[in-house]
Amino acid sequence: MSDNPAEAEPVRFGERLASSQAFSGLFREGMTLVEQTAAYLDGPGRNESKLLDRGAALAYATESMRLTTRLMQLASWLLLHRAVNEGEMSLAQANREKTKVRLAGADPQDEAAIALLPDALRELIERSIRLQERVRRLDATIHAADIDQPPANPVEGQWGLLKAAFERGRG
Secondary structure, X not given: OOOOHHHXXXXXXXXXXXXXXXXXXXXXXXXXXXXXXXXXXXXXXXXXXXOOOHHHHHXXXXXXXXXXXXXXXHHXXXXXXXXXXXXXXXXXXXXXXXXXXXXXXXXXXXXXXHHOXXXXXXXXXXXXXXXXXXXXXXXXXXXXXXXXXXXXXXXXXXXHHHHHHHHXXXX
16 A cells, blocks of 8 residues: 555445445344244244134235345345355456346335234334345445446446435335
8 A cells, every 4th residue: 555645445335334234233133033034934923824714814925925025136146245255256246146136125015914924923014124225235345436447437336325325215
């Protein structure tokens, strides 16, 4: 690194964020949620679903499928970025691979159907949606600028970070 500030390389915020304590906490939270959901659906959830009437049972099946799909996508994203943290792949490789992961916003919920679900399942659904929102914001921040080519104008890199920060209200 040069002593001349004009020659200094810009700090790649996305690369640093992917290996931060914030990511580590998000990773642990995400994997814990996956484990808790699996335990619920294989145990108490299975028993609770047998007690539901036909309409509620259909809602249970639909929402539990959405939940597991959402969590599989989140776990894939988290594992991909853990590989970056552990030096198993570059952030540029992760950026290419993450196109296989669907991080789109949660599907609109039928509130009447959700109200029919057991409390534990509703809580898991809400936690997964909050986690998805946080992962989407982190993803937008990490991958805001083209990794291989720094922006010609330093403000361009910051623009991506601002867009990511304000994306939360639109998703």
